[in-house]
Amino acid sequence: MKNAIFQYMVVNKRIDDERGPIQGRKRSELYLECAHESSVSFQEYAELIGADYHYSDEMVHCAGVDDPTALLFECLRVIYDPMFDQYDKVLFADTDIIVNTKDNIFDECEDGEVFGVLESDYVTESGGGYNSWDYKQATYESFMRKFRAHGVPIVPVMPPNRPSKLTILNTGVVVWTREARLRAREVFMDWKDWYYEGPQEHMSVMNDQPFISGQLMKHDFDLVTIDQTWNDSPHYATEEEFFKKAKFCHYTGGEWKIDMLRHVKEKRYIDITN
Numbered sequence: 001m002k003n004a005i006f007q008y009m010v011v012n013k014r015i016d017d018e019r020g021p022i023q024g025r026k027r028s029e030l031y032l033e034c035a036h037e038s039s040v041s042f043q044e045y046a047e048l049i050g051a052d053y054h055y056s057d058e059m060v061h062c063a064g065v066d067d068p069t070a071l072l073f074e075c076l077r078v079i080y081d082p083m084f085d086q087y088d089k090v091l092f093a094d095t096d097i098i099v100n101t102k103d104n105i106f107d108e109c110e111d112g113e114v115f116g117v118l119e120s121d122y123v124t125e126s127g128g129g130y131n132s133w134d135y136k137q138a139t140y141e142s143f144m145r146k147f148r149a150h151g152v153p154i155v156p157v158m159p160p161n162r163p164s165k166l167t168i169l170n171t172g173v174v175v176w177t178r179e180a181r182l183r184a185r186e187v188f189m190d191w192k193d194w195y196y197e198g199p200q201e202h203m204s205v206m207n208d209q210p211f212i213s214g215q216l217m218k219h220d221f222d223l224v225t226i227d228q229t230w231n232d233s234p235h236y237a238t239e240e241e242f243f244k245k246a247k248f249c250h251y252t253g254g255e256w257k258i259d260m261l262r263h264v265k266e267k268r269y270i271d272i273t274n
Contacts, residue, residue: 003106004087005046006078009035009095015068022254034257035095037264045099048272049106049154052087072208073191078176079184087178094172094250096257100269101247105175105230106130112224114216116173117231119209120157120164124235131164132204135165140165142201143210149198150189152214161225169213169223172250173231180221187219234259243268 008101011028022030039055046053059065061077078084078092089106109115120131132139143166157164176184194211204210216223232246234256242249249269251260263269 001088001106002052002086003089003091004052004054004084005048005093006056006084006093007039007042007093007095008036008074008077009059010059010071010073010074012066012068015067015071018068023258025251025258029256030257030261031095034251034260037261038093038095038097041097041099041269042093044273048102049104051091052107054083063236069203069207070195073139073195073211075171075174075208076188076191076212078174079127079181079188084181085178089175089177090181091173091175093248096251096260097172098249098251098260098264098269099247099272100243100249102270102272103247104249105173105226107120108226109175109177109224113177113183113222114169115175115224115226116166116169116171117228118157118225119168119170120166121225122161122170122228122233122235123162124233125237128171129164130144131166131168133166133168134164139202139204142199146210146261147203149213150194150214152218155217163257167213167217167223168209169216170231171209171212172252173248174212182214183219183221194204238253239263239268 007273011031014027015028019027021027043053059074061080062074075092078090084090091105120129122129133143134273160208191211229245229247231248231250233250233252234242236242251257
């Protein structure tokens with residue numbers, strides 16, 4: 001088996017102008033600093049598990065786009081860039097993640113086409129997940145408008161996963177098989193049609209997560225869920241519990257990225273180089 005890991009980070013002036021600083025830090029500079037630390041971590045991890053590692057700091061698939069939310073669709077490069085066709089499986093990982101395990105994620109990804117963690121499968125300290133559409137009717141209706149406008153089916157999540165009204169993958173950690181990537185290249189709608197056409201909703205509805213999830217459901221991909229520890233966030237009661245359980249420590253949002261850099265400085269993660 002020949003596998004690879006891909007990460008990217010691209011920033012521009014609009015990120016700072018439109019979204020503002022984080023705890024006094026310029027947002028673009030903070031993103032780039034986190035990306036550097038994440039890249040170092042995943043390079044070490046790739047060497048450990050015998051995978052190739054690729055990092056990009058330029059737009060390729062989404063060249064010419066400067067919208068901060070639209071930049072997220074560069075993750076589709078794992079589908080469209082023929083560079084990845086040589087690999088059996090490709091892991092895409094966001095650049096606000098630090099590896100905290102020596103286990104091989106590719107060993108967890110068998111008998112399916114696409115592998116990841118559902119937003120609704122997260123169990124946080126309060127018990128809830130990141131599935132706001134299940135407890136906010138307005139949010140659910142916003143998703144419904146966007147999905148229906150683009151012919152995307154409404155597919156609920158059923159046991160043994162945690163039940164939810166919508167199947168939405170957290171696209172910060174996704175493993176694609178070669179077969180899935182090649183088929184997605186043929187059947188996925190153009191992301192620009194999703195983003196620029198039809199209802200214009202909150203960025204959480206417009207971004208890559210609902211787009212990819214909807215296309216996987218529409219075209220009946222074999223999506224297999226993996227444990228949340230492979231894409232975990234510091235939502236635990238204590239930091240000690242977080243580091244004990246999380247294999248990929250994912251610092252989503254803004255404020256947690258400050259914690260990420262602090263945790264790197266404090267060397268809170270396991271040393272995967274020894």
